[in-house]
Amino acid sequence: MTVRVGVVGVGNIGSSHALNLARVVSGSAVSVLFDADPDRAAALAADLGARSVRTVPELFDADDVDAVLVASPDDVHAEQLLLGLPAGKPVLCEKPLATTEADARAVIDAEVGLGRRLVQLGFMRRFDPGYVQLKQELTAQGIGEPLVVHNVHRNTSAPYGLVTERTLTNMVVHELDIGRWLLDEEYASVMVVAGRPGPLTPDGQHDPILVVLRTASGVVVEVEAFANAQYGYEVVCRVTGSRGQAVMGDGSYITRSTSFSRGVDLPELWLGRFAEAYRLQLQGWVDAVQGGEPFPGATSWDGFAATVVATRAVEAYRSGGWVDVVLPPRPSLYAGPDVGPRP
Ligand SMILES: NC(=O)c1ccc[n+]([C@@H]2O[C@H](COP(=O)([O-])OP(=O)(O)OC[C@H]3O[C@@H](n4cnc5c(N)ncnc54)[C@H](O)[C@@H]3O)[C@@H](O)[C@H]2O)c1
Numbered sequence: 001m002t003v004r005v006g007v008v009g010v011g012n013i014g015s016s017h018a019l020n021l022a023r024v025v026s027g028s029a030v031s032v033l034f035d036a037d038p039d040r041a042a043a044l045a046a047d048l049g050a051r052s053v054r055t056v057p058e059l060f061d062a063d064d065v066d067a068v069l070v071a072s073p074d075d076v077h078a079e080q081l082l083l084g085l086p087a088g089k090p091v092l093c094e095k096p097l098a099t100t101e102a103d104a105r106a107v108i109d110a111e112v113g114l115g116r117r118l119v120q121l122g123f124m125r126r127f128d129p130g131y132v133q134l135k136q137e138l139t140a141q142g143i144g145e146p147l148v149v150h151n152v153h154r155n156t157s158a159p160y161g162l163v164t165e166r167t168l169t170n171m172v173v174h175e176l177d178i179g180r181w182l183l184d185e186e187y188a189s190v191m192v193v194a195g196r197p198g199p200l201t202p203d204g205q206h207d208p209i210l211v212v213l214r215t216a217s218g219v220v221v222e223v224e225a226f227a228n229a230q231y232g233y234e235v236v237c238r239v240t241g242s243r244g245q246a247v248m249g250d251g252s253y254i255t256r257s258t259s260f261s262r263g264v265d266l267p268e269l270w271l272g273r274f275a276e277a278y279r280l281q282l283q284g285w286v287d288a289v290q291g292g293e294p295f296p297g298a299t300s301w302d303g304f305a306a307t308v309v310a311t312r313a314v315e316a317y318r319s320g321g322w323v324d325v326v327l328p329p330r331p332s333l334y335a336g337p338d339v340g341p342r343p
Contacts, residue, residue, distance in 0.1 A: 003289050004031040006065035008056055008080055010044050011035070012159075013094060014071030016271055020282050021069070022048045028286045031064045036072070060084035067289045070094060071122075073160075074170055078103035085110050085118055090289045092282070094122040096173045096310065097303025104307040107300050112331045120285050120295035121303040123177040127284065127296075128277035134237060134248040135182055143241030146183060149221040151175045152236040152249070154208075154229035156268050157200070164194070164206045164317060167227050169310045172211055175223040176313075177298060177306045178237070179213070187213045187221070187309050187325045192317040200228040211313055213325075232266030233273055301334035 007018045010033055022030045033052045035041035041052035053059050060068055060083065070080055070093040078098040081091065085107075097119075098104035111118060125131045138146055153175060160166060180186060190213045194206035201207045208226035215221065236249035255264050267273045284296040309325050316323040 001027075001066075001290060003028045003286050004064050004066045005029070005286075006032040006034070006059040006062060006068045008034050008059060008068065008070045008084075009036075009072030009094075010041055011071070013271070014069070015044055017069055017071055017278065017282060018044060018048060020279055021286070022050075024279060025282045025286050027290050028282070032059050032062050034059045056080050056083050060087040060089060065089065067091065067286075074166075075099045078107050081107050081119065082110055085114060088114070088116070089118070090285075090295070091119045092122060092285045092297075093119050093303070095177070095303065096169055096307055097121055097300060098307050099169045101304075101308050101311050104300075104304040108304050108331065111300055112333050115333070117294070117299055117333060119300045119303075120288075121177075121298040121300065122281065123174065123181075123298040123302065123306070124274055124277040124281040125174055125178045126181055126298060127280040128274055130248045131178060131182070131237070131277075134239065134246055137246040138182060138239065138241075141241075143239065143244030143246050145242040146219055146239050147242060148240040149179055149182065149219065150236075150238040150240070151179075151221070151223040152226075152234060153223060154226040154232070154234045155270075156230060156233055158207070158227035162200070162202055162205050162207055162227055164209060165314045167207065167209060167225050168192070168211070168313045168317065169307070171227060172223050172225045172313065173306050173310050175211075175221075175225075175237075176213075176309045177302060179215075179221045180302070180305060181298075182237075182239070183215055183219055183221075185215050185217055185219075186305065186327060188216045189214045189322050189324050190309060190313045190316050191320075191322045192313055194317065198226065198228055200230070206317075209317070213309070233269055234266055235273060299334055301330060 005021050018030050021028045030048045030050045033041040033045045045052040067090040193210040211223040213221040238247045288295045312323045312325045
């Protein structure tokens, strides 16, 4: 059976996912599109042999939609999931699940109410060959116990305008998720250090920032997030272990020597760096939908956890101090091995 996917939001990433689903991923087709800009949806629909609709419920309820991909702006994900989940169709929702804890909680409550995990969250780094290998390194314990995780996350330019709170809820949320996944544990506290702003930082905002977290077992995780780094898109994760180190992201590209210098190319956007992760994420999701299997990626609970930590980081940024992170009990619907065993 071909999985006919409806796509909500066909901007930068939504159109890339739609093209992948229509032309690269096996077992899927794109049937229906919705965007707040109807001309944009209609133009892409014409390209893909799909149709466009005027409302989100129309898309979720359509007979020719088996599964839905949500790639609208961050602050409408929760509202659209709440509208669509009663249709009972599988959803791949771009990160973040929500920008507030209350919105994220509402999605969890809706799924628990339906008694089914319908949502996979688009934390695609869990599918990235680099991060997967890093996770294998940690599992094999060749570098011993992880003690410190240093992350670097730099964008060429802030994609939605530079607002420091958004850097935390939209950008750093990737590291918040991948840290939980790599270490198989939750964060206990967070603080945000804002230093001297870079030249493109608007008044009253901070960029770059350093986010420092402690996990429940005391591992220190830090994230340097620089949204207007200008020179390219770069992600690095360096884990210091009790008897070694593992580094993901340094030197993973071709090294070219010419004109008496040696160097590597950097992508301008995440679409270049994580192309394979996006493809593998979509293929894994489509395969799971086809086979009626559990999704291979992050759950709504993972999205909720990441949003809770991001909102505590926003509080820490505003207060300048450490803020505790406490998650409520995990509903049994989300029991399982997605981030490893829990105490
Ligand atoms: N996983 C990743 O690495 C990754 C990368 C980029 C973006 N994203 C996420 O994907 C989402 C979209 O980001 P983008 O970069 O494509 O943004 P974008 O601004 O390029 O596109 C957003 C699209 O949504 C449309 N839109 C606006 N309001 C809408 C609504 N209420 N309903 C439906 N469509 C609406 C806009 O017209 C536009 O076409 C964001 O949540 C972002 O965080 C994830």
